[in-house]
Amino acid sequence: MLTRIDLRGSAADPRRLLPRAAVDVTAATEAMRPIVEAVREHGADAVRAATRKFDGVELEHLRVPVEALSRAADALDPDVRAALLESIGRARQVHADQRRTDVTTNVVPGGTVTQRWIPVQRVGLYVPGGLAALASSVVMNVVPAQTAGVEGIAVSSPPQRDTGLPHPVIMGACSLLGIDEVYAVGGGQAIAMLGYGVPGECEPVDMITGPGNVWVTAAKRLLRGEVGIDAEAGPTEIAILADDTADPVHVAVDLISQAEHDPMAASVLVTASEELVGSVEKELVARVAATKHSERVTTALTGPQSAVVLVDDLAAGLRVVDAYAAEHLEIQTRDARKVAERVRNAGAVFVGAWSPVSLGDYCAGSNHVLPTGGCARHQSGLSVQTFLRGVQLIEYDEAALREVAGHVVALSHAEDLPAHGEAVTARFST
The missing domain is CATH 3.40.50.1980 (Nitrogenase molybdenum iron protein domain)
Incomplete structure (x- = not known):
């Protein structure tokens, strides 16, 4: 059901080889x-x-x-x-x-910068x-x-x-x-x-x-x-990094749960275990046929945005999931917490067998509005910080400004903006 992408033995940049929904x-x-x-x-x-x-x-x-x-x-x-x-x-x-x-921050005596957070x-x-x-x-x-x-x-x-x-x-x-x-x-x-x-x-x-x-x-x-x-959101996506300890039932139902969203939803399994892949495929065949939105799920799982990615080992798997930068990333491996802490790029990371993405969708306490399409490489999910703006208050007294005036003048002349320096020196010329 899922396309296979075999990256074993490959030194190529995985970012160019991984599946992704095409949205114009x-x-x-x-x-x-x-x-x-x-x-x-x-x-x-x-x-x-x-x-x-x-x-x-x-x-x-x-x-x-x-x-x-x-x-x-x-x-x-x-x-x-x-x-x-x-x-x-x-x-x-x-x-x-x-x-x-x-x-x-007290920069110097008489000179402060305050970072305010205003909604x-x-x-x-x-x-x-x-x-x-x-x-x-x-x-x-x-x-x-x-x-x-x-x-x-x-x-x-x-x-x-x-x-x-x-x-x-x-x-x-x-x-x-x-x-x-x-x-x-x-x-x-x-x-x-x-x-x-x-x-x-x-x-x-x-x-x-x-x-x-x-x-x-x-x-x-x-x-x-x-x-x-907040972001230009694309189709939802899940990546699962799994080893031979992962339960194929857990992996299959989690892949299906995201495919249920949309025919363009992406479900990606990254693993070094061919045995796990075989077991997951069997579960998918049975469970997709029985699920309520079977047609939608089938379209998503068989589309070019979904795949099994075979890798040499866990380290290679981590490189792949960091390149993919999934909206949702599940870690179903030995020492899942330690592996999760090595991940750099993901909207949210779900650690271990008992933390499925659907928990985060509803009741984990985390936020499910997350970056898609690889944007997790440079962008965060929705949070309190999304609705706050940082505004700086700069307050210097006369002595503190006088002490730094020469540096301001030097830099203003270096940039050929002499009026910047004069805006400081004029305060001391009367």
Whole structure:
């Protein structure tokens, strides 16, 4: 079922040989540009027109009534409600420890630099509602924003055809988190609405976060600069680094769990054990046929983005997973914690047999909004820090400025910017 890539004995750069989903964001961006521009120029009318075209829903109001949010929370299945509250509680516990404190450095007597951490004032959080209504993404976006101290939080999620409202579990999750500004708008038009604002309906935000399909990603690219964005998210992905101690059942079900997201989802197994590969393949054949979204899973697992990568040994496997830089990386080996601590590039690392990715999707306390497409080589997942800006306060008294004035003047002349030096020396010439 999975394509095999044999890197045993190879000294080539694995980055060029590893599977990856092909997503043409550039083409999607050009297709999305007129929609985004229409929202900027025509506001609510353009949002409604796009929603009518792409979602088949006629919106009377973009914003969801608060009463609908409350009703959705009251109507939650008790088990789902309990699970959401547990997820919220664990996420708040983990994210609370990510808070930063202001630090003042005394550079010289009378001269200080203070690093302040100031939250973004208003953010827009996008929650997908297409193939899967990701209520868990409400938790993952809202909790770090609230923990950072963001004052204004707006959530947008696609309307359902039968109600014209977002999925009821998404609305219920918003209510449990105390979010009452929710919009029944999806896709690129939602990103444009949040970024540019819609007079009388939605105030513009300063930053937009949250996963989405290629159209959401394209709209984010078009809005970058107008607002901050967290990332250009691509299809979800899992890599599993496993040795001959790994349980093939665990490996198979975890590969399937990510393939369930999307036909373009990537599932990659990296191992030196051909015996494990054979056992995993047998499990996949049986379990894919029995799973609910069998067709979607099969497409993902047999696509060019998924594969088994055979390596010589664990060290070679580590080089491969660092080159791949997976959104989610599982370590199912001997001494899994020690191996995990050697990993440099991954959005999140799941250590050992009892830490599957699906735990992180819902209830580990970690955040599941993570970099995809190899971006984990240079980018972090969503956190409290995402919603904070570092602002420096520089405060020198007269004596401290006088003491360093000569150095400022020397550097200003070296750069042929003499007025920079004069801005200092003029203070002492009167």
